[in-house]
Every structure is written in structure tokens, then in C-alpha cells.
Amino acid sequence: MSAMRRVVESSWLFPCKNSRTSVSRFFKTSSICRNVMPAWVIDKYGGNDVLRFSKNASFPIIHYPNEVIVKVFAAGLNPIDVSMRGGHGAATLSMKRDPLNIHQTGSEFPLILGRDVSGVIMECGLDVKYFQERDEVWAAIPPWKRGSLAEFVVLSANEVSLKPKTLSHTEAAAIPYxxxxxxxxxxxxxxxxxxxxxxxxxxxxxxxxxxxxxxxxxxxxxxxxxxxxxxxxxxxxxxxxxxxxxxxxxxxxxxxxxxxxxxxxxxxxxxxxxxxxxxxxxxxxxxxxxxxxxxxxxxxxxxxxxxxxxxxxxxxxxxxxxxxxxxxxxxxxxGFFAPSGPALDEIREMVDAGQIHAVVDETFSFAQVPQAFAKVEKGHARGKTVVQINKGADDV
Ligand SMILES: NC(=O)c1ccc[n+]([C@@H]2O[C@H](COP(=O)([O-])OP(=O)(O)OC[C@H]3O[C@@H](n4cnc5c(N)ncnc54)[C@H](OP(=O)(O)O)[C@@H]3O)[C@@H](O)[C@H]2O)c1
Missing domain, CATH: 3.40.50.720 (NAD(P)-binding Rossmann-like Domain)
Known part of the structure; x- marks a missing residue:
């Protein structure tokens, strides 16, 4: 752990977030030389048939100094992914979406779902002190942000927490949301x-x-x-x-x-x-x-x-x-979901103390995302459905 966690809402610091150029001076030169990545996206709301695998989803960008890019090893699915796929909350969540993450068409599509992530930090914004590259982390991603059914995701450091050491990435992705x-x-x-x-x-x-x-x-x-x-x-x-x-x-x-x-x-x-x-x-x-x-x-x-x-x-x-x-x-x-790295810090301690175990109902490969959605949609869950995105998801 490189520093005490400091909870910073980056948009308070940089209220001029509505223009790409206005925040570009806060960018750090990226060490990741990629423009695209594989991801499951939807281009419209609907049933499972709207899920589309794309090799060319846009690569996440650090727009604020308090953000990190995480390489996703495993992604957990939740009932909200199924309802968001169908358009539930669309009007409200669109209001909350950061204009910098809306596509040039002005639309939220292609939209990436997936609210749980366990993975590794690949890059840190200039203001990130608590984490460093290669830290293994877990997080619950707010529904107004691009999700974890992708090779990489960008998150605020406030939402991220160091992953429990005793869990594999697959197990860790079953817990945060x-x-x-x-x-x-x-x-x-x-x-x-x-x-x-x-x-x-x-x-x-x-x-x-x-x-x-x-x-x-x-x-x-x-x-x-x-x-x-x-x-x-x-x-x-x-x-x-x-x-x-x-x-x-x-x-x-x-x-x-x-x-x-x-x-x-x-x-x-x-x-x-x-x-x-x-x-x-x-x-x-x-x-x-x-x-x-x-x-x-x-x-x-x-x-x-x-x-x-x-x-x-x-x-x-x-x-x-x-x-x-x-x-x-x-x-x-x-009661409502609330993203919180500090809450996940406390939960990590309970997990590593053996007080809380990951309850994985079923695991799917990245190619099987539609089957994973079908499983969640059927209901009768006994714990969580997890998608393994990158090799190493089972490493502890
Ligand atoms: N407000 C928020 O921010 C927020 C955040 C997260 C979740 N939620 C909501 O909270 C609910 C639970 O989420 P979850 O992730 O735990 O869902 P889940 O994983 O799908 O689990 C639902 C469980 O309820 C059981 N069940 C169904 N009907 C039941 C009944 N009448 N009495 C007792 N058990 C019953 C199901 O098994 P059987 O059908 O086999 O009994 C299943 O195990 C969902 O509606 C979700 O949308 C809201």
C-alpha cells in the first residue's frame, strides 16, 4: 500500500469536465499503446441477442487524475446487468454518465455492462497515491460507468480496493457489487x-x-x-x-x-x-x-x-x-448500491480473516457471456455468476 487512502471526487477538483480539450492538460502520457480492446457491448436495449462481441471497443482513457485503468481478470454479473441490457434505468443513468465517456454520436452505445471487477492496475492517474501499477484490485462499478465485460476498465481510485489475498480473481469478482x-x-x-x-x-x-x-x-x-x-x-x-x-x-x-x-x-x-x-x-x-x-x-x-x-x-x-x-x-x-473502495477495504479484512467466503454459483468464459446472462436471467441464484475475462483469473 503506497499511501493512506484519500477519498477525492475528481470532478470536484476539475469542474471543467465537459470538454475533451479542457481536461487534456491533466492526462498522463499512457504507457499502454492501444486504441481498442475486446469487449461485449450492446448497441441497443433488448434481450440476450443484443449482446455483441467486439474486438474493437474503444480503449479506456484516464480523464481525471484520480482514475486508474484496470486489466480485468474476472467480471461478476448481477440482476442489474440483465435489467440494464433491457433498458431499465436508461434515461436516468444517461443523465449521470460522464460526457467524456459518451460516444461522439452523443449516444451511450456501444454500452459495456458488468458491475464487478477483479484485476490488476495497469496505469494510475497523476493524483493516485494509494495504488500503484500491478496492484491486484477489486471494485464494484457504478451503473453509469462502462462495465467490466471488457479487457480493461477505467475507474475512480475511490471505487477501487486491494483484492483479498486469499481469493482468486474469479472468487473476488463474486463479491464487490x-x-x-x-x-x-x-x-x-x-x-x-x-x-x-x-x-x-x-x-x-x-x-x-x-x-x-x-x-x-x-x-x-x-x-x-x-x-x-x-x-x-x-x-x-x-x-x-x-x-x-x-x-x-x-x-x-x-x-x-x-x-x-x-x-x-x-x-x-x-x-x-x-x-x-x-x-x-x-x-x-x-x-x-x-x-x-x-x-x-x-x-x-x-x-x-x-x-x-x-x-x-x-x-x-x-x-x-x-x-x-x-x-x-x-x-x-x-436501500441502494453505493460504490465504495473504503467499504471494500473493510470487507477484504473480513475475507482474509476467513469470516466471509466467495459464493460462486457458476463460472463462464469470456466467449460465453450470453450464456452467463441467460443464467442470471433464469433466477434461482445460489450465490454469484462470474465471467473469466483474462487468463490468470484463477490465480490467488
Ligand atoms: N437497490 C439497489 O441498489 C440494488 C442493488 C443490488 C440488488 N438489488 C436488488 O436486490 C434483489 C436481490 O439481488 P441479488 O443480486 O441477491 O439477486 P439474485 O442473486 O438473483 O438472488 C435472488 C434470490 O432470491 C431467491 N428468491 C426468489 N423469490 C424468493 C422469495 N419469494 N422468497 C425468498 N427468496 C426468493 C432466488 O432463489 P429461488 O428463486 O430459487 O428461491 C434467488 O436466490 C434484486 O431484486 C436486485 O435487483 C438492488
């Missing part, structure tokens, strides 16, 4: 910490997928009592990750089985739909107990109503529901 989402939901929104979890009763609705399998392990490492809902054939799997109590949601009305248990301090909802009509009744009232759902209409609202009206609608919905449940003595919250 679900881990930073669970961290944001449980720690930032839910108020849990390693020091206040002991004896807390936590319910995870949907424990067998990517977010659930990570959240179980993190909460168990912090001493919580963890109850999980999953289907019957995942019961042994989630118990093996440390779950204290499992409820099979396919065996009958899950809310009835859960209501027979002691009440909970926090519920993490990975399922959504009708769950919030009964889940908040399972919380301990007047004790600060929280329900945090990851399944929200946030992007749907901003996509359909536009960013301004959609945000108003989102704020109104959350406020109305929060108030409705506040008078019953429990807290209602929406």
Missing part, C-alpha cells in the same frame, strides 16, 4: 456496525442469491442472529453460510411462519413486491427497528416521469411510507 450494496443497506441505511450487532435479530428476505449470501456471512461475523427465507432446496446452502434459522417460502404463506417467531431488529428485503405489506409487522415496535428494501421503484419512476418529477415522486413515496410506519413505531427505508 453485492457486498457494497449490502454494506450500504445494512450499515449506512440500517445503522448496523460490527460493534452493535451482537444479539440483534436480523431477517433476510431472499437469502440464497448474491446479496443474501454476502449479508448472511457479514452479519454472522458481526455476531447477529440471522433468519433467512429461501426455497426448500437452498436451505442447506444458507445454513452452511451460518444462518441460524431458515424459513422455506415455498412451503406455505411465509408471513405466517415468520409471524410465529420472535420479532426482528432489522429486515433486509431482497424480494420486494407484496413483502412490505406484511414484513414491517415482524419488527420490534418502538425500539428503532428498521425495514430496508433493495427493491424500489426509484429508476422506474425517474425513467417514466423524467428525473425531476421522478425524484419528486420517489421522495413523496418514501416520505409517505416512512410516516405511515413511523406512527406504528418502526422505520421504513429504501
Amino acid at each position: 453485492v457486498a457494497t450494496t449490502a454494506w450500504s443497506a445494512l450499515v449506512n441505511t440500517g445503522g448496523l456496525t460490527r460493534d452493535n450487532c451482537a444479539k440483534k435479530r436480523i431477517l433476510i428476505l431472499g437469502g440464497s442469491g448474491g446479496v443474501g449470501t454476502f449479508a448472511i456471512q457479514m452479519l454472522k461475523a458481526w455476531g447477529a442472529h440471522v433468519t433467512v427465507t429461501c426455497s426448500q432446496n437452498a436451505q442447506r446452502f444458507v445454513t452452511g453460510l451460518g444462518t441460524d434459522h431458515v424459513v422455506d417460502y415455498t412451503a406455505g404463506p411465509v408471513e405466517v411462519a415468520l409471524a410465529a417467531l420472535d420479532k426482528f431488529d432489522l429486515i433486509l428485503d431482497n424480494i420486494g413486491g407484496s413483502t412490505e405489506s406484511w414484513a414491517l409487522n415482524l419488527l420490534k415496535p418502538w425500539s428503532g427497528a428498521k425495514y430496508v428494501t433493495l427493491v424500489t421503484p426509484f429508476l422506474q419512476n425517474t425513467d417514466s416521469l423524467g428525473v425531476a418529477d421522478g425524484m419528486l415522486q420517489n421522495a413523496a413515496t418514501v416520505a409517505r411510507k416512512a410516516l405511515k410506519y413511523l406512527v406504528k413505531g418502526v422505520h421504513y427505508r429504501w
Whole structure:
């Protein structure tokens, strides 16, 4: 580690980011003499048939001094990749995209998906002190940035963290997006910490997928009592990750089985739909107990109503529901993915201490990206789907 991590938002330092020439004085002469790279891209939104392998995707450029170029060894897939392929969030994410990364046509296409990366730093911007070339790193890539289904990706150093030494790149790529989402939901929104979890009763609705399998392990490492809902054939799997109590949601009305248990301090909802009509009744009232759902209409609202009206609608919905449940003595919250190198630093320590294991459901080669999408799209995940991009993905 070459220096203390300094969290810098490069665009604050260089607000003139809208013109290529205005920032060119901050470029460093690249040691990588390439203009193109192999990548899986989409040129329009749709089903799996829009995925196209390109040998000539444009090579990433360091536009800001706090950025790094990472050679991708392995890329994890998430449900958001499938929904982004179909156009979900397109209007909202386009607003957030850096104009320097929009193609000359003014379009986001060709778009590269893939939110998890494990790989090696090839080049650092001039302001990067914490990392150096050849560092092995992992990161969760925000959905408004070019993704990891490519040979290289450019990221802000704030989003990157040194990879756990005990994991191969394939294993490491199974963790960052679900881990930073669970961290944001449980720690930032839910108020849990390693020091206040002991004896807390936590319910995870949907424990067998990517977010659930990570959240179980993190909460168990912090001493919580963890109850999980999953289907019957995942019961042994989630118990093996440390779950204290499992409820099979396919065996009958899950809310009835859960209501027979002691009440909970926090519920993490990975399922959504009708769950919030009964889940908040399972919380301990007047004790600060929280329900945090990851399944929200946030992007749907901003996509359909536009960013301004959609945000108003989102704020109104959350406020109305929060108030409705506040008078019953429990807290209602929406949880979101938040990119965070510092959170991944803490998660790395838990991984290297043996408290958290990567849960890889299935691995695909770079040539099999459409099959990997089909697998994620089918649902019934038992952990994560990972694509091996470069040779060496299995090296620890
Ligand atoms: N808000 C955000 O920023 C954010 C970020 C990440 C993820 N998410 C969302 O969070 C959700 C979970 O993400 P993930 O990556 O963990 O998804 P995932 O890997 O696809 O896992 C979903 C899991 O839920 C299980 N399941 C399905 N229906 C269930 C039910 N009624 N009760 C209990 N378990 C059920 C599935 O297995 P079976 O079907 O075999 O039971 C599967 O194991 C997704 O909807 C995702 O879009 C939101």
C-alpha cells in the first residue's frame, strides 16, 4: 500500500469536465499503446441477442487524475446487468454518465455492462497515491460507468480496493457489487456496525442469491442472529453460510411462519413486491427497528416521469411510507448500491480473516457471456455468476 487512502471526487477538483480539450492538460502520457480492446457491448436495449462481441471497443482513457485503468481478470454479473441490457434505468443513468465517456454520436452505445471487477492496475492517474501499477484490485462499478465485460476498465481510485489475498480473481469478482450494496443497506441505511450487532435479530428476505449470501456471512461475523427465507432446496446452502434459522417460502404463506417467531431488529428485503405489506409487522415496535428494501421503484419512476418529477415522486413515496410506519413505531427505508473502495477495504479484512467466503454459483468464459446472462436471467441464484475475462483469473 503506497499511501493512506484519500477519498477525492475528481470532478470536484476539475469542474471543467465537459470538454475533451479542457481536461487534456491533466492526462498522463499512457504507457499502454492501444486504441481498442475486446469487449461485449450492446448497441441497443433488448434481450440476450443484443449482446455483441467486439474486438474493437474503444480503449479506456484516464480523464481525471484520480482514475486508474484496470486489466480485468474476472467480471461478476448481477440482476442489474440483465435489467440494464433491457433498458431499465436508461434515461436516468444517461443523465449521470460522464460526457467524456459518451460516444461522439452523443449516444451511450456501444454500452459495456458488468458491475464487478477483479484485476490488476495497469496505469494510475497523476493524483493516485494509494495504488500503484500491478496492484491486484477489486471494485464494484457504478451503473453509469462502462462495465467490466471488457479487457480493461477505467475507474475512480475511490471505487477501487486491494483484492483479498486469499481469493482468486474469479472468487473476488463474486463479491464487490453485492457486498457494497449490502454494506450500504445494512450499515449506512440500517445503522448496523460490527460493534452493535451482537444479539440483534436480523431477517433476510431472499437469502440464497448474491446479496443474501454476502449479508448472511457479514452479519454472522458481526455476531447477529440471522433468519433467512429461501426455497426448500437452498436451505442447506444458507445454513452452511451460518444462518441460524431458515424459513422455506415455498412451503406455505411465509408471513405466517415468520409471524410465529420472535420479532426482528432489522429486515433486509431482497424480494420486494407484496413483502412490505406484511414484513414491517415482524419488527420490534418502538425500539428503532428498521425495514430496508433493495427493491424500489426509484429508476422506474425517474425513467417514466423524467428525473425531476421522478425524484419528486420517489421522495413523496418514501416520505409517505416512512410516516405511515413511523406512527406504528418502526422505520421504513429504501436501500441502494453505493460504490465504495473504503467499504471494500473493510470487507477484504473480513475475507482474509476467513469470516466471509466467495459464493460462486457458476463460472463462464469470456466467449460465453450470453450464456452467463441467460443464467442470471433464469433466477434461482445460489450465490454469484462470474465471467473469466483474462487468463490468470484463477490465480490467488
Ligand atoms: N437497490 C439497489 O441498489 C440494488 C442493488 C443490488 C440488488 N438489488 C436488488 O436486490 C434483489 C436481490 O439481488 P441479488 O443480486 O441477491 O439477486 P439474485 O442473486 O438473483 O438472488 C435472488 C434470490 O432470491 C431467491 N428468491 C426468489 N423469490 C424468493 C422469495 N419469494 N422468497 C425468498 N427468496 C426468493 C432466488 O432463489 P429461488 O428463486 O430459487 O428461491 C434467488 O436466490 C434484486 O431484486 C436486485 O435487483 C438492488
